[in-house]
Amino acid sequence: MNVIEIKNLTKTYGKARGITDINFNVEEGEIFGFIGPNGAGKSTTIRTLLSLIYPTSGSATIFGKDCIKFAPEIKKEIGYLPSEVFYYDNMKVKDLLKYSASFYKKDCSKRIKELADIMDLDLNKKIDDLSLGNKKKVGIVQGLLHEPKLIILDEPTSGLDPLMQQKFFELLEEENKKGATILFSSHILSEVQRLCNRVAIIKEGKIVTVEKISTLKENNYKKFKVETKVPLDQNYFQIDGVSNLTGKGNVTSFLFRGDINAVLRKVAEIEITNLWIEEPDLEEIFLHYYEKEAK
């Protein structure tokens, strides 16, 4: 079953920003990554799903229901963490969380305590006095306190230290095991790679591809690094299937996809001092996607 279905979603603001013809589905129980550089349209898509803004055309359903028509009903089961957290300043953390909980018809006090313990958050502080990272923690607790079935996270890790990030990811994995579906937007690939099953890549308001993380990595890309005695002619490895070709002194590196024998034959023809052939990480594949599009 699909928890989120997005059909031809388009949102234009005047001319400049926006999203065009977004299509993808998020299946129940998966952790879905949504990656793209800043300003690509991740937040716009998410805000449209949450009916904070309305689409110019197209539609989206959450739990099988139209995300605008049934917004209040759907939102009972959504937990949302915005990329920048802002709260009513003159409130204590405790009061804000209680206020947040008062919108859901269940007792969340126990869960608030649990989450605050995990995230190491002081409930008695005033929100004004919190650092960015601590505000983010309030956001995390606030988004999870009602045990939502769908968790939407918009660049959730900014401001968290590595230890907290780790705890936060563990928390998410736990929620996921309990059955929650997670939509995770980020521009940091390593965290998406670590956490997600599938990923949609967005660029300039358009979805470039939706793939399984494993497929993306298995896409037969190999990362080559060749060290030679003398600097190589820049174009020596310019054959079919080569991309990201860069030369730095005696070291030439590139990504390759295709018949590996073709490259090895080229390698055999020159005098080399060292050779590395590795699996590329997602970041490199991702850059590759972008450059291909740009051409």
Add this chain to the structure above:
Amino acid sequence: MNIYLRELKSHRKSLIIWCIGVFLMVVSGMQKFAGLSSSGQSLNDLFQDMPKSLQVVMGVGALDMDKVSGYYGMLFIYLLLMATIHAAMLGATIIAKEERDKTSEFLFVKPVSRAKIITAKLLAAFTNIFIFTLVTWGSSIVIVGKYADGESVNGDIAITMMGMFILQLLFMAIGSSISALKRKPKKAASLASGILLLTFVLSVVIDLNGSIEFLKFVTPFKYFEAKNIMYGGGLDTVYVLISAVLFITLLTVTLIYYKKKDLNI
């Protein structure tokens, strides 16, 4: 209900300050009356010697300044200005502040419809305004009564306060509708007070220049003027109806436009 209570709490401090302000306004205003009238000179004569335009600007008009009720009628304009500025700014900010403080990504992802959020907020604003009116009313009765010297003033105070309350609601609705209509609502409060001052100045200009009398329907400050509603004049049904229609229209505009609006995050 939770939103309503939250709003009451967050506006409590400012309401207290406004109430103290209006109380001090009544006290200091009436002290002037005591000072002036005890000098032995007739206040009427004093004001008669002023140029006509100055009299109009001060709101003296046809009021009998030797009586405490007449003096109160003049003071009323300042109370009215204060009350309507409070109402217009409150109406604008109570809606606009979520976008201004960037808290809309908190509130509007909760399982409540926008219509319910706006209704709760408007009810909270209404409550604030009502309390402000009661405080003004109470302070007027107590303080003016002290200088009444046997003259019965409570009826006149009551009718002016009713007129004031209607205008407060009207300006609250003007403020809230501006918040809903403007794409970037940060400036909603200043725009609302701008409109308020403009209509106030217009009302003074109308008094100065009889030939634009027909514009009196445009400015709410002409609806319930002390000199017309006191001394048994009462609230003019036509103006009460105009106010009611405007109020309902503006509230509807607020609700409809806020529901359709892309929140400015």
